[in-house]
Amino acid sequence: MPIYWDRLNWQEYRELVPKKIDTVILPVGTIEAHGATNLATDVVIPLKIAEEIADAVQAMIAPPVYYGVTRTLYPYPGSLTVKPETFEAYLTELLHSMAEQGMKKIVVLNGHGGNNDELKNAAFSTGRKFKTKVAVIHWWMMDPDLVKQIYKTEGGHAAVDETAMVLAADETLVKKELYDEKMSYRYQDGIYVYPIPGTIIINKDGTGGPDFDPEKAKIYLDKVCEKIRDFLLDVFDMWEKGGKG
Ligand SMILES: [Zn+2]
Structure with a gap:
């Protein structure tokens, strides 16, 4: 069971930090339109990942930051x-x-590009100022x-990868009936369009369409x-050894 920062009493926190727990995961996202999933997709996903890995990396979970820098999808x-x-x-x-x-x-787990x-x-400012x-x-x-291995296609914004993660986190947040193929816009380097003309953003034509199979999503x-868990455990280990391998 993960430990949630906001559910602790201050005296419980004092007993835990830093003696027993000295690591925190902060999920960060934004509120923006996503094809067939909810507006807080970018928070739902990192929070779910945090819940899945917190115990393994001996971290507690901080309350997420829901509001971020929404850019080309802001007009939706x-x-x-x-x-x-x-x-x-x-x-x-x-x-x-x-x-x-x-x-x-x-650990800042970010859900929004x-x-x-x-x-x-x-992160740099914090690392420089503190230990x-x-x-x-x-x-x-x-x-x-990973998305190519499982779905045989590429990911994108509100595409197969994000839709799968929300589906695995909470299937009530995925509205299959609100999906339309015409929502997909192909991103191209060198072009800026505001607002971006689709809430699903893909990198190649014919890729990235959402898949609504809950088992695959899991x-x-x-x-x-x-x-992410294995990556963090490696990094923690290297930090511990002071970069000496
Ligand atoms: Zn997103």
């Missing part, structure tokens, strides 16, 4: 955004605060081959969690 109904500088300042202060509260390792640069800056070590993981970039979730 229900999308929310904050300015990049606001997000970066907020995340930086939050990570500093976690370090001040005794966390020696912070629009947050990447700001999270890197927040805390920080890993930022953009889960969908961890191993893009297999994909397990593989993603396994990758």
Whole structure:
């Protein structure tokens, strides 16, 4: 059973941190339109991964940051955004605060590509200022081959990979009846369109369409969690040894 930061009493926290637990996972995302899944898809996924791996990496789970930097999907109904500088300042202060509260390792599990640069800056600032070590993981970039192995196609925004992860986390959040093939827009380097004309964004024509099979989705979730867990355990081990192998 994972330990949730927000459910602890302050005296329980004092007993645990840093003596028994010195690692925290912070799920981060944004609120934006996603083909057939919910507006908080980018939070649901990292929170689910955190719940799956927390015990194995001996971490507690911090309350997620739901609001991030939504960019080209902002004009769609229900999308929310904050300015990049606001997000970066907020995340930086939050990570500093976690370090001040005794966390020696912070894992930021990110679910949204629009947050990447700001999270890197927040992590660097925290690592420089404190002895805390920080890993930022953009889960969908961890191993893009996994989606190819299981689904024989590529992933994308609100495509087969994100839809599978939400399906595995909570199938009531996936609305198959609201999916339409025409939602897919093929992203091209060198072109910027605002708003982006589809809420499913793929990299090659004819790839990435969602698959609504819950069993396959569970297999994909397990593989993603396994990758991230093993990666973190390796990094923790190397940090422990001071980079000496
Ligand atoms: Zn997303």
